Amino acid sequence: MLREIVIDQFENSAGKVQDIRLSFQFFGNKPTEAPVVLVNHALTGNSEVTGEFGWWKDLIGEDKCIDLRKYCVLAINIPGNGYKGHEVFKEYKDFKLKDIARLQAKVLEKLNIDKLYAIIGGSIGGALAWELAVLKPALAKHIIPVATDFKATDWLVANCRIQEHILNNSSNPVHDARMHAMTFYRTPQSLAQKFENKKNEGKQVFEVENWLLHHGEKLKNRFNLDSYKFLNHLLTTIDISGGKGDHIQYAGQIKGHIHIVTVNSDLFFLAEENRKAYKGLSRFKPEVSYYEIDSIHGHDAFLIETEQLVRFLKPVFEIKEDRFYGVAEKRNKVLSLK
Template sequence: MLQEIKIENFKNSAGTVQDIHLSYQFFGKKPTDAPIILVNHALTGNSLVTGSKGWWKDLIGKNRCIDIDRFCVLAFNIPGNGFKGHEDQFFENYKEFRLRDIAEIQAQALEKLNILKLFAIIGGSIGGALAWELAALKPELAENIIPIACDYKSTDWLVANCRIQDHILNNSLDPVHDARMHAMTFYRTPQSLAQKFEGKRNKDNQAFEVENWLLHHGEKLKNRFTLPSYKLMNHLLTTIDISDGSQNYLEAASRIKGDIHIVTVNSDLFFLAEENWNTYVELSLLKGNISIHEIRSIHGHDAFLIETGQLNSFLKPVFQQTKAILNNNSSRITRDGSIDTVNITTR
């Protein structure tokens, strides 16, 4: 069941104060009865992470790696992502927000939901970057931090690609459609497309099958994702910075108390594997409880959604741990496990 928190008078990084509507869903066990896992969605994802239409149902569900019969799974929608309304709440000032602001919004929501400790924070792509941001903001919050196919900073390469996306979104006659077509070329790889299409043409229109595939993805996203949502999410990718402006990323990461499990993709053309390996090597000199796993695939960035078998094998040992982290202070949680809408006023 989709629920909502209204955060009143939230002050973003630019100093603008406004109300934030944050929607979320719980899956599996009640938050008072099991360890809690926070799942952060990718750019076009949402809080529907499991079930028949769940975008990460191969990882999360009954008898899955993240077993909802053993865990409580919580998924927030990044405010403005367009899932079930409020997609235009940042329409006028989306460039005032940083990913750190979204982490702060999540932190306040967790506090008001009386969730004092998480078993894990996990996310892929921008969701993984948000996991880094939240862990840096609240170093003692989670026992396990699992950033997948992402980075704890916005690299020049990432910013360059997002700048092209922003240009398309603000200048194209069919902005969401055209931006998505461009995005698909750096979510995959030349090898992935060659294997999938083999240079074939469509029998009906004689266009290359890869062209039809790009057009299909552009149309598909245009029909379910709004322009304000895409602009916001693309902008947030350019603001990843766990150092909060100091550029001392390693120092910020070293303060995180929980175990860090980095998952990278060897062929990722968006968040480069080399950056993740450098982070692992350098951070391991400062922090002992860190590991890295590499998905081997020709499919590029999207491999974290495609190569489910590899991802499951990396993460299964983490989620088979028997240590339960429960939250004793649950006065705001009703007997049936649902949580009423609450107002959060920033101090």
């Protein structure tokens, strides 16, 4: 069930103050009865992370890697993503991704959740996991950024700039921006394997063209233009250092175990950048691990190669006893109120 919280008088990075309404969902156990896992969605995703229409249902669910019989899963919609008709931001450039992390921290505070077993997210959701972990270094036992980065590279900014131009100048903006995006979410090898240069005789186009048109139309019918502009802008503001530049130093302040998951063929968030991050952190932080998904499918492999992702993360989410991270304290707090 979708629930709401209002954060009163929130001041964003541009210094503007407003009340912000956020929506979220719980799955599995209650937060006072099981360890809480915060799951952050990707650009066109939302809080529907599991269930029949869940975008990460292969990873999250009963008897899945993140087992809803053992965990409480919390998913917060990035405000402005327009899910279920919720607000969008016209002045989207007033916000940075760190503002969304600050909002998440306030939601957790209002929900009386002071510790998380894990923060996990893919793509921009993984970058948000980085931002929240730097903001609250002792919040989570495990931080799992998947197919992402803790900074916006020149390559990322360049692609987002093209997306912005399409969104501001096309007569069919969401449709056309999505077609462009699909070309860097996948790889030439992935498309070659999928389509084999075949033509769709009925439509007199190549199958790859038909596929791009389909994805453009699909997103156009379910995603808001202002939301797309906002999320695309947030990608360009990924920066855990707050503009200071020493990203490794800031990541090193995180107390929990960092599990960096990358895709060797990712053309959006490059594996090379994640390898550098791991090498830099591992020089002085023992609680850091690196996993690389081997795939021809590029950025989208974090949604396609579920078996590999589960193999990497299963040991993280195997709980062998009842003393969960933070739950004993929560239970004592609840008992003290009776």
